Structures are given as structure tokens and as C-alpha cells.
Amino acid sequence: MALQISATNPEHPALLLELPWQLPLEEWPEHHLVPLPRGISRHVVRYARAGDEVVAVKELAERPAVREYELLRSLDRLGIPAVDPLAVVTGRTDAQGAPLEPVLITRHLGGSLPYRSMFETTMRPATMHRLMDALAVLLVRLHLAGFAWGDCSLSNTLFRRDAGAYAAYLVDAETGDLHPQLSNGQREYDLDLARVNISGELLDLEAAGALHPSVDPIEFGREICARYRTLWEELTRTSVYPAGKYHYIDRRIRRLNDLGFDVAEMQIAHSAGGDTVTFVPKVVDAGHHQRQLLRLTGLDTEENQARRLLNDLESWMATQDDYAPDAPPPGSRLRSSGGHPQAARPEVLAHRWVRDVFRPTVRAVPPDLRGSMDPAELYHELLEHRWFLSERAQHDIGLDTAVEDYVANILPKVRDALPPRADAPAPPA
Template identity: 90%
Template sequence: MALQISATNPEHPALLLELPWDLPLEEWPERHLVPLPRGISRHVVRYARAGDEVVAVKELAERPAVREFGLLRDLDRLNIPAVDPLAVVTGRTRGDTPLEPVLITRHLTGSLPYRSMFETTMRPATMHRLMDALAVLLVRLHLAGFAWGDCSLSNTLFRRDAGAYAAYLVDAETGDLHSRLSDGQRAYDLDLARVNISGELLDLEASGALHPSVDPIEFGTEICRRYDGLWRELTRTSVYPAGKHHYIDRRIRRLNELGFDVAEMQIGHSSNGDTVTFVPKVVDAGHHQRQLLRLTGLDAEENQARRLLNDLESWMATQEDYSPGDPPPSSRLRSSRGDPHAARPEVLAHRWVREVFRPTVRAVPRELRGSMDAAELYHELLEHRWYLSERAQHDIGLDTAVDDYVKHILPKIRKTLPSTDVTTPSA
């Protein structure tokens, strides 16, 4: 059988042909590999360079490889945080000996497997943020009708997200996509997550990498509590007194604060007209991401987007051509109602990107950023400005904050960033 590369992009096969497909992954020469931290996997996995791309290559049988490739493409269409599928390579041989096919996904820049994060003892508060990120990911999968079948820390990658974390699905091999999940399917997924996470933390405890105050069994149960609370908030039916429509607005704002938009809703009146029933039928994640992308063209994680929108709103208020009657960036865009000569919010937003965001990020030398993306770097600079301003009891400005951050903070935090020579995209 001839070598066959089934790819999502017509440009990828030519780049992938440079890799040594006639060798098992375990024997690939170092010149093709990229030294990135890997999590535990039942399959052989390697990071390799294909042109300007860094890819994850996983050996597995053809049927599960093709199936997982299809599921990852489905998750991409549903806008679910998961690794980006690039190709499946079949027909590999070493002389007359057949070799296992491989699934190829794009490396998630700036991400880490959980074991790499525990190389130094992680504080319980940070672990809680990991559980929050994993609970959000599991809820988003279930809302989309995806039963994971093997939710665990090992099958997840984590990226920094403005002081929190964003979780991405890595392994979809055991997953199934349905139009809607039953309560039993969700409960089964959740129980697997509890058992898997407790087991992984017990393993860390045995190796001495777990904080002594952390109870592995309790933390396994914690994912269930966090999931249940978020699922209830996103799907519960609310009954309000008739005429109190602001209660519905308040519920929608609460969902927005959690990072979700209500894309479709059902509102019904009781037979006697005393109450109104509100049911959010379709809830889409990424509320602040979409607002930031629409206003500025910047694509960021949800918490990063929320932070950048807050900074944008504060900056807009200082501009002479901003009308106080305009809606803030975090609300739905409308035309200016105040000064007829005032600039529209989206015009101001692009000016903020051009005059504030990009110059600030570019003031940090590229070689010092590591794999930190532009949005996370800007968040770090805002945090540092706040710290310095509190200490000085006045606003010290972004320029001063950047200088101090590069000299005193960045050399320290670079040690905690993923080790990679992947080029960081420009701001």
C-alpha cells in the first residue's frame, strides 16, 4: 500500500512528506523532533517540525486514527477547545514491514500537560483553577452533545488565561458525538472524570509532587461539584413575577459574566399571567472572546478577552472623540447616541490596538517572551502596572511598567514557561 496523507489543508501534505515515515516514531532522528513536554499516553507520541509548524504525531491503528481525526474536526466546527487536527498518514512501511498509521495535530502553543505543571509543587489555589478550567471544558462538550468517555488531566492541555487556565481536549479517541446527551451519559462522563482525576493525583502524591494539604479523593470529587454548579446555572429554568423583565436581563448578564451567550431562549407566561418562565435553550461559550474579536480582530482566551475589554473601555473613556452615551465594549455594539462627531466604538477599538496594545506588546523583546502569547503578555503587563501603581500610590503608566517587567519580572517567570523554540505570533 502506498503512503497516503489525508489532510485538512492542501498545503500540509507537501510539508509532512519531509518527515521520516519509514521509521517507527520511537526511532525518529533528533533533527526532526522538538523538545516539548509530553503527557502520559497509551500511544507513542512525538513533537516534530513540519515547515514552520510544530505538530504532535501519535501512532495508533488506522480505524481509531481516522475516527479521532473526524471527531476533532467536528469539535473544531463546534468551536470546542481541542487540539487542531491536521492529517492522518496511512500506508507507512519499513521495507516490507507495515508500520502503524499516525494522527497529526497542531501543537497548542503555550500549553502544558498537567504533569509538567507539577514539576514544582503546585499550590491548592492553582489546582482549584485547573479544576475550574476542566469543569468548563466538560460542560462545553456536554452542551455540544459530545460524550468524552475518558475525561482526565492526562487527556487535557492547559494554557494560561489571565490568571486562570483554559483547558483543551487532547484525546478524542473514546468520544462520541450526539445531538443531545442524556443525564445518564453526562453522569457517566462525570464519574469517569472523578475516578481518573483522583487516580492521577494519588500517583502524584506517591511521587512527592503533590502539595501535602491536597486530598486526591476530595479533589476528584471537586470536579463534580464545579461541573454541577456550572451546568445548573447554564440550563436551569427560572420563574419570575410577570412584568419583572429586568430579572431575565440579570440572568443573561450573569451568564455573560461566566463567559456564555444565550443564543436561543424560551419565554412563556403562566395561564393566569402572574409569572414568566425563562429557559436558556442554547448557550454558546466565548462571550467576551466574540466581543473582543468583533471589536478589535484580536483572538484571545475568554479571561484574557475580558481583561482586554476592561482595559479598552477604560482607555476609550479618556478619548476626546468618545461619547459617554456610547455602550461599553463589553455590550452589544450600537451606533453612537451622543455627540454626532464622536467615533464609533469599533473605530476607537482599532485605534487602541494600533496605539496601545501592539506598541506595548512589541516593547517586550520577542526572544524574552518564550511561548507567552500577546494577550497573556498584555495581561501580565497590566497586572504589573497595577502592582507598581499601588506601591507608588499613583498611576505609573504602561511604559514604566513594561521597562520594570522586562528587567525584573520576565527573567523569573520565563523559567516557569513551556520550553519551546516555536516562534510566537506577532501582536
């Protein structure tokens, strides 16, 4: 069989043809590879350079490779955080014509780390709780979309920094199944697998001396279940309110917004006696603050980053002469009543903030000192440093001063601890 590259983007096959498909993945030359941290996998996985892209290449049999490729494409259409599928390569043979395993190719998730790389230095329990939060949110989002993972674990997840928290991405969909809706039994099966897998992975770290002594692996396995159930209950429970108390429904929707979710579809019904109202969220979409920030500024970020940037944007807007104090906050779908004829629309102020504040601040940090931090995470770190310096000085020291101090005193100390940049120049052949 001739070499075949199945891809959705017509540009990818030409770039991928440059890779040494006639060699088993374990034998690929170093000049094709990118030295990024890899997690544990039942398959051979390597990071490679294809043109300007960094891709993850995984060897596995043809049927599961094609199936996982299609599942990842479906998750992408549903807006689920998962690695981006690029292609499946089949018909590989070595120099003697012997068949080689097909490969699945996904785009490297910039700024992400497998959990084992995060434990190279002993992770504090508070940070581990944030990891569990991120994984619980991912599992809830998958289940809301009708996806049964079948192998939820830390090993099958990548984590990205998200404004003091973490965002979790599915990396391995090989065991998954997509349904119109999951039963309680399917969800509980996934949850039980997650509990067992996470406890086992943490026990392995404990045996290697890489776990904080106060961390109980079994208890952390149970924690993912508790966090999942709390979030699932908040997102799906039925509420019954007294008739006429419609602001209770608005309060419930705002609480869901604060968790980072929008209610895309709901059901409201009066009781037979007309004395109560039943409210049920029917479709809940994650990314509330992401969508607000993207609509206002064009910046595409993680959810907690978007929340932080929206807060900074609102504070900055309040200092502008053409800001209407009673105008809707950034991201609101409501419009101003028009009582301020000279007031700028929120979208205009938001784009001015991007031009005059966000971009100049990020560009003030030399690229070689940023490591793998994306612009939104870097801006969050600068805001945190500004707050710290202002608290110490007992007055606002300003963003420019914070950037100067951060570049001079903070980044040089942490540069070596940051994961390598995927866009670093390739080593010579």
C-alpha cells in the same frame, strides 16, 4: 499499500512528506523532533517540525486514527476547545516492507502544557482550583455540544494560561462520541470517570512527592463534580418570574454573560393564568467576551484574556476626547443615540487602542524574553505588574514604566521556568 496522507488542507501533505514515515515513531531522528513537554499517553506521541509548523504525531491503529480525526474536525466546527486535526497517515512500511502503525497528526497548541509539566514544581492549592475550574468548563461545553468524552482526565487535557486562570483543551478524543443531545446518564458517566481519573492522577503525583501536602486527591476528584454541576445548573436551569418582571430575564442573561456564555436561543412562556413567565435557555454558546473583543479589535484570545483586555480598552476609551460618556460599553450590540456628533464609534476607538496601546506595549518586550506567552497573556501580565507597582507607589506609574521594570526585573527571573518555544529554530541535522 502505498503511503497515504489524508488531510483537509492541500498544503499539509507536501510538508508532511518530509518526515521519516519509514521509521517507527520511537526511532525518529532528533533533528525532526521538537523538545516540548509531553503528557502520559497509551500511544507513542512525538512533537515534530513540518515546515514552519510544529505538529503532534500519535501512532495508533487505522480505524481509531480516522475516527478520532473526524471527531476532532467535528469539535472544531462546533467551536469546542480541542487540538486542531491536520492529517491521518496510513500505509506506512519500514525499509524491509513490514507494516507500521498509522498516525494521527494534530497541530501543536502553542503555549500549552500537560498537567505533569505544571507539577514539576509543587503547585499551590489555589492554582489547582483554577485547573479544576478550567476542566469543569471544558466538560460542560463538550456536554452542551452533545459530546460524551468517555475518558475525561488531566492526562487527556492541555492547559493554557488565561489572564490569571487557565483554559483547558481536549487532546484525546479517541473514546468520544458525538450525539444530538446527551442524556443525564451519559453526563453522569463522564463525570464519574472524571472523578476517578483525576483522583488517581493526583494520588500518583502524591506518591512521587509532587503534590502539595495540603491537597487531598480524593477531595479534588469530588471537586470537579461539584464545579461541573454548579455551572451546568446555572446554564440550563428553568427560571420562573412574576409576569411583567422582564428585567429579571435580562439579569439572568447578564449573569450568564459574566460566566462567559451567550444565550443564542431561549424559550419564554406565560403560565395558564398569565401571572408568571417561564424562561429556559435553549442554546448556550461559550466565548461571550472572546466574540466581543474579536468583533471590536480583531484580536483572537482566550475568554479571561478577552475580559481583561475589554476592561482595559474601556478604561482607555474614557480618556479619549472623542469618547461619548453615555455610549454603549465596548462589545455592546447597542448603538449610541447620536447625542455626541463628534464622538467616535466604539470600533474606531478600539482599533486605535490596538494600534497605539496594545501593539506598541507588546512589542516593547523582546521576543527572546517572552517564552511561550502569547501577546494577550503578555499584555495581561504587564497590566498586573503595572497595578502592583502603582499600589506600591500609591499612584499610577503608567504602562511604559511598568513595561521597563517588567523587562528589567521580572522576565529574566522567569525565562528559564517558561516552557520552550515551539517556534524556536530547529537544531542542525
